[in-house]
Structures are given as structure tokens and as C-alpha cells.
Amino acid sequence: MAFNKRVKIKAVLDQSPIGQEITLMGWVRTKRSNKNVSFIALNDGSTITNYQVVADPNVIAEDILKKCSTGACIKITGTVVESLGSGQSSELNAKTIEVLGEADPEKYPLQPKKHSLEFLREIAHLRMRTNTFGAVFRVRHALAFAVHKYFNDRGFFYIHTPIITASDAEGAGEMFHVTTLPIGNPPRTEDGKVDYKQDFFEREANLTVSGQLEGELAAMALSEIYTFGPTFRAENSNTTRHLAEFWMIEPEMAFYDAEDNQNLAEDFLKYIIQYALENCEEDLKFLAQRAQEEENTKPADQRAELGLIEKLKFVVENDFVRLSYTEAIDILRNSNPNKKKKFQYLIESWGADLQSEHERYLVEKHFKKPVILTDYPKDIKAFYMRQNEDGKTVAAMDILFPGIGEIVGGSQREERLDKLTQRMQEMNIPEEELWWYLDTRRFGATPHAGFGLGFERMVLFVTGMSNIRDVIAFPRTPGNAEF
């Protein structure tokens, strides 16, 4: 017998089927009772809005109503009636209530009061039942769907690049080892080294830091592709911006140069933000309010100028600033915080790597807009970036967002075999390991480009949350792999 005869609260709110008998199922958020009536605020996760259930103690037995405490899961059948008191247009007059699962008020941790984000992180298995995290994960879903829709609508193909990789040539960061050997007691070769020939893949294997190189292979066949998968960094970074396991979106496009790449990235970022604005209005309103309350606890001069929704609209409606690294260095060198030695890392000469403080100065103080920084010195960028005519810079781009810093990194790729192998030699990257990558420069090479978007940083930006651990369901960080 099918059990799922319920209607979702989102549908009831959209349609207000006055006079109809319906069944709702969901979790009790709060219950207010007096002698004559009980009001239950019910949430089923389909929307942030609770639906009001009205229970008459003459109709619903007292022991049932007693069990309808915060967190309990209940099934209500009743009639939709016009609502006079509440802010909603309709409410449900309960005929029957069935308690599907209780939640002992003495033990259930999510009682209706304000909980700190730190506390909720410890009970990540329950935190999605709160308004804040329900909203965050609905918005996260919408952003993920927008990513797929954007690329699908434009004829890009989704490629699943490998998670386990034997290559560690990309050098994007420290890697996790993957093995089936007994750690501490592996088989050894005659000279005493670990005998990786006996490991599962018959060689050393790691978790990927990027699907880019494999993505390029696919782009050299299908023209326009994207990846959307997990990537890993085994770095001991306990910050509000880093995860050991995070999701990346990496489009790679044949026939794109650096400017095409910038155009695509800007259009793509605006699209997915606009999609969230259109499809997550209520969740974003709630998150905006939450962010505002957080802002209000800061000193006045550190508060954001724009509210969350204004900020998102501002990004969608305005051109990103595009300037070269060289121009940025000039601005930074002559900036007040540099002259007054307020930067932790002072900008003295061309070639310096930009720190978060510099990126944020450019975005938040100088331009007050998202910024696309291009043409970085080759010595601070990866081997595969296309070398510019000047012999000093590469066709890189980083996109910097207010409050986030770098959200996108990309480049035109070096398609010229001689230039690429020369750079690999300079950087001590063994050609044998990347023979397959070099083949795409040997056979039917073409100008091409791509970028990577850290998905959690985008969710952070759109939800206005401030710690990246709060925008992924079960965060992995140093010392933490719970759930």
C-alpha cells in the first residue's frame, strides 16, 4: 500500500486549495496551545515557510497533541480553510493527526531557540532541520541545478573526470594518498621501499586536486565540456575559506582565447546568481535577514554596505572590472594601506604574489565590484597557462568577489607543444607522466581555455554565510570526518 499520499507544503502555499481535504506530513517546529485550540507550525523541507495546522482538542485527543512537540514527525489530514490570524492565506483544520515519530523534548537538541552555528556544526546530522540550514541547502541545490542548466542549454557536455589519479603533476596542492596496502606494514621491494606494484592500481595513487587536465582531453573532442565533481586538498588550513573536500566546476573550451574565457565566466557567474534570485526568493530573504543580524554585531565601519540581495543584484547588473595584474600592482603600490604600511605583505615590486588582503582591497575598497585580474607573472602560475608575447606573463585570469576573494581561477591554455614542454622543463615537471596531455598538443591542437569555480565559495557568496563549513552538508577539515 502506497503511503505517500501527502501534499507538499510548497504546493499548498502556491495553490491555497480552500475547502479541500488534504494530507500533510512533516516535522513540528513549534506548538502553541490554549484551552480551546492548538496551533502547530509544520515544516516539511519543501519550503522555509511553516504551515499552520489548527487542532481542536475536541477533535484531536490530548495524548496525541502532547506528542506533537518540537521535532516530532506527524501526519495530518484535514481541510484547508482561509486563514484570518496568521500571515498566510490558508491553514489546515486537523481532522486526524498521527504521530509518526516523537522527539523527546528532554533530549531533542533542536528546541525552538537560537543556536550558535558552532553548536549546529557539531550536530550536522540534524542542522538541516533549522531555518538557516534548510535555506542554505535549498539554495545550494538551486545553484547546482543552475550550473547544469547553463551548460546544457549551451551545448556543453558534462564529463566525469577521475577522482583517483596516479598523476600528481598539477601541483595545485598537497594530495591525499589512496591505497589498499596495510599502512605501516606494506609489502616492500628488495631495496626496502614500499612496493606499490602490489597496491590496487599497481602504482602510487592520490585524490585529484582538479579535473582540468582530463577536461582538456575531452574538450579536444567535444569542443565544450564541463566537470562538476569533488576535489581534494590535504592542507592543514583551518580557515573559514578552506575545505579538505570540496566541489569544483571546471569548464574547458576548444576555440576559446583568454577574452572568450572571461566572457563566458562572467556570463556564467551572473546566470547562476540570477537563477538563485529568481528561484530562491524566500530562502534568500531569510538568509539576508540573518546576514544583516550578523553584520549588526560588527563595528559600524566594518559592516557591508549592501544587504545580501542588493549585493547579488549588484553583481548581476554590473560589468565586472577587467584589468591586468600589472595595472593592479600599480594601484596597490600607490594605495593608502600600502603607503601607510597597513598591508601585512607590502607591495614593493612587480612579480609579487597577491595575498587575500590585496585582492579584497581591489574588490571591496578600490573598485567596489567583482574584478577579473589577468596576465599574471608566469612564475607565480601553473605550467599549462599560455605564455604571453612579453615573455614575462601568462594568459591567466582570477575572478575576485567581495567578501570571498578568489572565486574563479582560469587561463587560456598553452597549446604550443614547444612552449609547453619548455615550461615543464623549467618547472621540473616530468614529460613522461603527462604524455597523454602533451598528445593533445601533438595532434589537432587549437587555442583553448577554461576555468575553475569553487562551488562552496559560490554558495558562501550567495547565501551570505561566513564559514565554508556551513555551506556543505558534512564538511571535511583537518581532524574532522564525522558523519
Place this chain on the structure above:
Amino acid sequence: MAFNKRVKIKAVLDQSPIGQEITLMGWVRTKRSNKNVSFIALNDGSTITNYQVVADPNVIAEDILKKCSTGACIKITGTVVESLGSGQSSELNAKTIEVLGEADPEKYPLQPKKHSLEFLREIAHLRMRTNTFGAVFRVRHALAFAVHKYFNDRGFFYIHTPIITASDAEGAGEMFHVTTLPIGNPPRTEDGKVDYKQDFFEREANLTVSGQLEGELAAMALSEIYTFGPTFRAENSNTTRHLAEFWMIEPEMAFYDAEDNQNLAEDFLKYIIQYALENCEEDLKFLAQRAQEEENTKPADQRAELGLIEKLKFVVENDFVRLSYTEAIDILRNSNPNKKKKFQYLIESWGADLQSEHERYLVEKHFKKPVILTDYPKDIKAFYMRQNEDGKTVAAMDILFPGIGEIVGGSQREERLDKLTQRMQEMNIPEEELWWYLDTRRFGATPHAGFGLGFERMVLFVTGMSNIRDVIAFPRTPGNAEF
């Protein structure tokens, strides 16, 4: 200067813009030349169909034409004209051709001749440039998009469950270890054991075999969720059906019982197949032809009765057969191959685990339809499956597809805390490790259900390929982590 001024071949074929000057970019598949004219078959990955470029040697220099060999990447500007000779309605009269990247005919491995799938697997970095693999990966993309569209349209939320996990309780298979310790020389505790406190996560960690348990946590807040992510098995299975790294789709739904779960799974599978039929017509036609040629190499009595497209339509248009394990055992026990001892594993009594040969007999010989098998003996299924009233079976379901065997496994989940913990004790699963999973039975529990679809098995079914290594871009199997 933006470089990407090209039109995709798919758009040109759809619109046939006769008389317009356009630019195409792509890879040469073949070139046929005589004294008066060269015909170049161009492919850009947007479609399986090559576009015919006509080059007059009086217009295009001989040395340029010479470089337009198979695999070369070229840019052509010219005028779209009606095509008389070729099977297409239009073709391109080249005004200029620029060779973006040559492909030395002496060295390029993909010359226009038939290559074995085994050979192409060795050059997986290039195989997407063939008709077969171009088609496979376009269909794979369409199926992945259909998954997201199906669930998004129905109000399910996409959850990214963790890839790295400290839990190994699910017991779905052998796991890969994830570590940052030096494998041959890890730090040790006083009693000589590996000191995992010094590992990245301060405990032992593995790659996930399933996102189900975490998915259930999310369903207990958002009602209907799905995962779509990589999962791993460190099993030494060198078969045409197993990968060490593969992608799974795992919906979990609050308020669903076993029947709701079956209904959803059947509807979902039909939807994504129908989506591929509607959106991948040309690729499927090609793959059907390829599969037919493969069938024709088999003895007549082993050939499939239906062609690929007929098979897909048959699945979409017919109800799946639903029967219990107990009914299936009766059928199998009385079947000819069992009586004649043709099965490798004879079915003698209730309780036997079904092997692939039994599943295929039911699907391919007895019912000739997809089959949903339900209510398996509890002793051959996982601890979290809901126990039926009979005390012997659980509310499991496996969906079996012709030529594939098990494509979906799922169940109603045990929501009753006492029954669940009792089963865990019987199966020696430590409660402490799954405290968070048990919490969802302590607080606001509800009937719920879910299933897992092995994505590559679905791609295998829809593309008619016969080896699972040929439907994922860069397969990971024992001894193989190349690219």
C-alpha cells in the same frame, strides 16, 4: 580579441543558413581529393554528423590542403550552399582555411579505419574523437542532465554527501584507505600500532561506498533528496560490469514506503531513458547500428531479440514486472536450467542468494521485461532495510534489466529504533559509530525509503556498449589509473 567566432556544426545542420558566410572550427575526420576539388568531413563534437567542407584548389593553397589530414584542427570561413551530392542539405564552400593544429599522419593513432575497443581504451585521451565514443559521452551527458532535471522538476534537493568517510559500517564492499601518513613509515603509538591520531582526519578514513546513510539524514529534514556522486569499491573484480570508481544516484525520500519507492524508481528509469530517446536520436541510431554489428558476430541463438532503440522503447512503454523473492525462487527452482543443472549455482531452497545467471534468466528468458524483485531474506541484505512482518524478509527491492542484471538496489529503511539496533547487534555493527544515523530514529522518525542507481550501468544499457570501461571517460580498475 575574442577568437571564438565559430558556429557549431549542430546549429548549422539545424538551421541550414544557405547563402550566409560562416566560420567553422573542428577536426578533420577524412579528406577526399581529386584534381578539381577536396571534400573535408569536419567534426566539432557538437554532433556525431560530420559537415562537408568543399575546398577548391584554386582558392585554397595546396600546402594548406595537404595539412588538412585526419585529426588536424582547422578553421574554415566560407559560404553555406545547398548540397547536391552528399546526404546533407547544405555544405560549406571554403574561402579561407587556417590550420590550427596539424596531426602527422605517420604518428596520429586515429587514422580512418576500424579500431578495436581494446585499442581505444589504451588511448582513452583520444578515443572521444571517434564516432563511437563521441556518441557514448554525449548520451552520458544527456542521461546525467535528465537525472538532475527529473529530480529538480519534482522538488527533490541535490545533496553532496561526503567522499571521504571515517565510517565503514555500511559494509557494501572493500574500501580504499585515505591517508596523509607515509605508508611505509607512519608514526606509531606506544604499543606499536599506526597512530591515526596523527593522520589528517585524526582517525582512519576511507573512500565512500555509498552516500545513502548521509542522504537519509538530509531526507529527514528536506523530505526528498538525491545524491549523484562518485563511489568506490576496492575489489579485485576484473569484469565488464565493475569499476573501482563509479558514479551513483541515490534518492532518499521521507514518507515513502516500499511501494512508493518502486513507483518512483520505475518512473525515474523510464524518464531518463525517454529523455535520451528524445534528445540523442542520432547518437543512438549510430550506437544501435554498432551494437547490431556486434550482435551479428555472435551465434544466432545468442543474439538479442530487439535492436537497441526497440529495447529502450520497450522498457519505456511497458510496466516492469514486480514479484517477491519468494515467487522468484519458485520460478527458478522449477525452471529448465535448474532442473537440467545448467545453472552454475543450482537453486535448491529459499534463502539462496541470487546470482547473475538467475537474475538474467528471470529478466531475459522468463519475463522478457525489467523486473522489480522485492522482499528478500533479511540474512542476505543490509542492516538498514525495513523488517517485514514475517520475521524473515526485509522490504528490499532490486531492479533487474536485460543484459545488465541489477541496475538498482533499494529498500524501505528501518525507521523503528528498537528493530534497527537489534539488527545491528545481530550483525555486529557498532552503535557508537552510527550514533548520528540512529538519532534520526530517535527524533522525528518516519517511514522512508530510497534506492541507488549505478550510473555507468544505466549508460551501458542505453548506449548498448558491452564493457563498463567504455562508458566512463577514464576508467579505474585493478592495476589501472592511467590519465
